[in-house]
Amino acid sequence: MSGMQLWRTSLGLLFDRRARIGKPMFFRMSRPMDIDPSGQSIVDLPALAEIVRNTAGALHAAGVRAGDRVAVYKENHFDCLLIAAAVVRVGAIPVMLSGLLPPDTARPLLQRVEPSLLIGTRRLLEEQDSNGELVSAFAERTLCLDGDVPGALRLTDLLGGPVPEFVPRGDDELMMLTHTSGTTGVPKLIMYTPEKLQGQMARLECRKLPPLTFTRDDVAAMFLPYVHARAFTWIYSVLTLSPATTLLVSENDPEVVGPLLRQHRPTVIEALPIDFQRMVPLADENGGDAFAAVRMFIGNFDAMRWSVIRVFLNASKHRFPVWREGYGQSETGGMGMTMITRYRANKRRDENPGPRKVGRPMPGFVELKVVDPTTFRPVPTGQPGVVLAKTKARCVGYYKEPERWREKAVGDWWNTGDIGLMTRTGALMLLDREVNHTPGGSCLEHEDVIVERLPRGHDVALLPVPDGPPVPVVAAPGGELDRERWRAAVRGVPELAEPVVIDFEDMPRTGTGKILRQELRRRHLEGAGSPGHGRWT
Template sequence: MGTLFEQCAERGVRTTVHLDRPFDIAPERGVDHDVPGLASLVRQAAGWLAAAGARPGERVAIVKANHWDSVLLACAAVRLGALPALVAASLPAETVQLLLKRLDPAVLVTDAATLARTREAGTDLTGLARRTLCLDRPGPGPAANILTVADVRGFAVPPPYRRHDDEPMVVSHTSGTTGVPKLVVHSTETLVRRLARFEAVRWPALGVRPNDTVVQAASFVHGRAFCWTASALCLAPRRIGIVTDFDPVRAETFLRAHPPTTLEALPSVFVGWRDLASGGASPFRDVRLFASTYDAMHPPVVRAFLAASARRFPVWMQGWGQTETGPLSFRFLTRRSVARIGDRHPTTRDLGRPLPGRVALRAVDPRTHRPVRAGEPGILVARTRSRCLGYLGEQERWAAKVRDGWWNTGDLGSISRTGAVRLLDREVDAVEDLSCIELEDVIEDRLPEVVECLIVGAPGQRPLPVVITGDGRLDPPAWRAAVADLPALAEPVALRWADVPRTGTGKARRHELAQALLDASGTPGSGRWT
C-alpha cells in the first residue's frame, strides 16, 4: 500500500479522480487528479511525516475531517514503515482521547477544526503525541509540539520500507455502536492479499470495467475505504468520484457532473439520498451496480435506487461482514427480489452465502458453542484467513472472541441446509422471540413516511419502536394498521433524523437511545461478544 499509487502510475493507469472538494493536504491542487499526481502527493506526505519524526515501527494517528486524503496519508505512513491509525474526527472528544492514549502515537496528523472542537470539550490532543502535524493553521493554544505543512515541506523522502506481509500494516476502528470503538489491526496479508486482491478481479457482469465511473461516498477512516482504494485503483476505471459531503443538495450537483455507473455508499447516505432517486431524471440513471456495507439496508431504500436506474438489470450488492474480518457473505438484489411490499419476512434479511474456499460460517449455541441444526438461530461464527491480527490495547478482548479458530461475530442468525445466511440481530440488541431488524424492515415498508425505524429493547420492557420521520410526527391510525399483525410493541416514539445519536458511519447508537427513552442501564442481550 505504501507504493500503490506509484506502481499504478508506472503501469500507465489513466484513471482520473474527481473530488467534491479539494484535499485537506493539498487544497491548492484542486478537485481533479491523475494517478501520477496522487503518487507524487503520497511521496510528499511521506516526507512530511518523516520530518515530523515518524520512524519505522512507530504509530501515526490520523484524525481529521472526512476525506479520501486520510487514506493517502495512511499510505504515506506505510511507505515509511510506520503504522498508521485512522480515527474519525467526528467521534466524541473523550473517545478520541481514549483511542489516542491506546495508540500512543509518535505523530498526530489533524486539522484546526478537530483541535478546536476537542479543546472546547476539555481535551488537548496535542499532549497525546510526541509531535502534532496540523494541516492548516492550528489556531490558539499550546503550540510547542505543533508543526504545519509549511514546516515540513521539502523534506527528503526516505526510500520505501519493506515489511513482512504478516506484520501490522494499518489500524482502523469499528463503528462503536455499543460503546468505545475497538482499534482493529490488519496486515498486508489480511487486508490486501485476502480482501483487496479478491475484489480487484474483473468479475463477469459485476466487476469494475475500464469505462466505469466508480463513486464512493464513505467514512474514509474505516478499513473498507483502505481496501477499496487498493482494488479500485488496480481495476483502473476511467473515473473515480469521491463524495465527502453527504448533504443531498450538494451531493446531487457532484453526481450530475460525474454520473456514477457503480456506486458504493454508507447505508445512512443511501437513506439520505432517497429523494434524489425519485423522478425520471435522477443522477443514478447510469448505475448498474449499487453496493452497501457497514449496516443493514431496508427494502424501501433498495427498491428506490434500483428503480432509479435506467439500466435493464441493475443489481444491488449487499455485503455482510465486519471490520475485523472483511466481507463474510454477499447477496445480490434485483428489482424482482424486492418487488413485494410489506412482506412479513423481507428478503433483505437473507444475506447470501459465504464465498467457497474463503469463508466458513456456522451458527452455534451461545452457551455451549456447539453447532445448531440447519435453520435454527444461533450465534454466527466465521473461519477466515482475512481475520484481523487483534485489537490494539485490548488483545484479551479480541482473544475472547476466538474459539478453536472460529471468530464470534456477535450476530444472531441462522444458516440453511444450502448455506444461506439469515440475519436476525446483534446479540447485544436481541429481544427474545423476535428479530428487531426484520420488524424494522416491515414497518419501513408499510409506512412510506418513515425514514428509518429502530426497535430498541431493555430487560423486562416491551420493545420500543423509535420512528424517524421528516417532521418527527407519526399518524397513529396508520401506525396501528401497520403493526396489527406484528408482535406486541410499546407505543412508538417519533423523532427526526438529527435527534438520533449516531456513529461516524451514520449507524444509530441504539444503546444510547434505549438509555434515554427506556431509562435502561442494561441491554437485552449479554453483549459478551461486542
C-alpha cells in the first residue's frame, strides 16, 4: 500500500500499517499520555501502534464488543485519538466528548448515546452536574484512566491481556460520533462513516500540494481538540506526508509550550484562534524566536483577528511566511481556503478590513452558492445571502436528532448558516452567522476594525438587537476600558450602543474558543431577541 492510499486504512489499523511502511517518524508531546503507564514523552510509530493494540486489549477486557458505543470524556491530549483507534479496532463506535464540556452539557449527550462504556479521568468522573449526579450514571460501565473512582474499572488493571482480532466495519456503517461546538445550546452529535471521514475528508488532505502541505523536512506543531473530526483527518495527512518530527501539544500555556517550541523550532503550526491568542507573548519574547522558523501558520475553526495574524507572521524569520486560513464545518470538512502573506497582514494597519474572504471552493470536491434565505434561489454576484455547500464529504446525520438535520440539509446542498457573498472572481466572503446578522452590515467586519484599533488584550463581540444599534460586549484586561481609546476605535463604524465591559477572562467561549454570543445575550441583554431566527446554527 502506497502512502497516498493510506486513507483507505481503517483507523483501527492505521498506526500498525504506517509503522510497517514508509519512513520513520517521531512524535514529541507536551506531556505524557494518560493511557501510557510508561510515561513516554517521545514516541515513534511502532510505539504508537503498540499503545493502540494494548488499549484495544484493555477495552476488550472491559467488555467492549462490536457495535457498542464507547464515550471518551477526558482532558485534551493526542491519546484521545489513540483511544478512538482502539475502540474502532474492536468494532465499537467511539463517541468523542471534549473534556472542556461541563457535566451539564455532557449529560444530555451521554443520555442520547447510552454508552456501554464511559472512559474518563478522575477529575471529570467525580465532578457532579447541577442535579448532583455523576456523568458515570449514564453509562453501563466506567473506566478511569488515572486512579481510583468508586465503581469504575481501572485502566492499569486491564492492560497486558491478549489483543483482540480487528473487527472491520463497512464503508457506510457508523464509525464515530463527535459533537459540534454548541455555540447556541446543547451540541449536536455528528455521525461519520469510513467513507465520509476517510474516503472524502482525509483523502483530500492527504494530497501532496507543496508548499501548502507537509514536507519531509518539516517540524509540525499541532494544537488541536483531539476529539474533533479535524484531528482524525489531520492524523491521516501527517502519517501520509511524513514530516520528520511532529509536536503534539495539548495545552496553550506559554510557560509550558514555550520551551518545547524554542527547542524544536517548528516550521508549520496549526492551532485554534484561542491558542494563538494565548501564545502572543511568546511571539514578542526574545524577538519571537519560538516562531522564527515557521513557514506556514494554519488557522481553523473560527476567524482570527488581523492583529494576531500580524504578530505571528512578523515573528517568523522565514523569507515568505504565510497564514493559511481554512473555511469548513464539522459536518462538511474543508470548503475553502485563503492565504495571507506578511505584506497583506501589515497592510491592514492602514486600511479597514472588509468582509472575511475565505477563498474559493476546492475544484472537484466542493461547490458553494449564495441564496436568498426565504426562497433559496441564487442571488446575484455581490449580494448577501445564505451560503450553501455541496460536497461528497457531508456527514450522514445528527445522532437521534433527524429534525435538526432536516433543518440544514437542502437536498444535496448543506445550509452552513453563514451569511456571505460571492465576488466576481468566485471567492466567498463571509459577513456573519445568520443568527447574528442584520441587513446592510457585517458584525465580523466591524469587530475586526474595532479590535485592530484597541490595545492588545482586548476582544469585542457585537450583538445586534431588533430595535436599536448593536450592543458591543468588550472583553478588556481587568474589566477596565479606556473610554477615549474606545471612542477612537469606533470612529467611522456604524452606530453602536454603549459598550458592556467585562474582564477578558470572562468572555464565554466554547472549547474551541468561539465566543458564545447567545450566552452573552442571556447575561447582558435581558432577553433581547436576535435579528436572525437561528434555525441553521
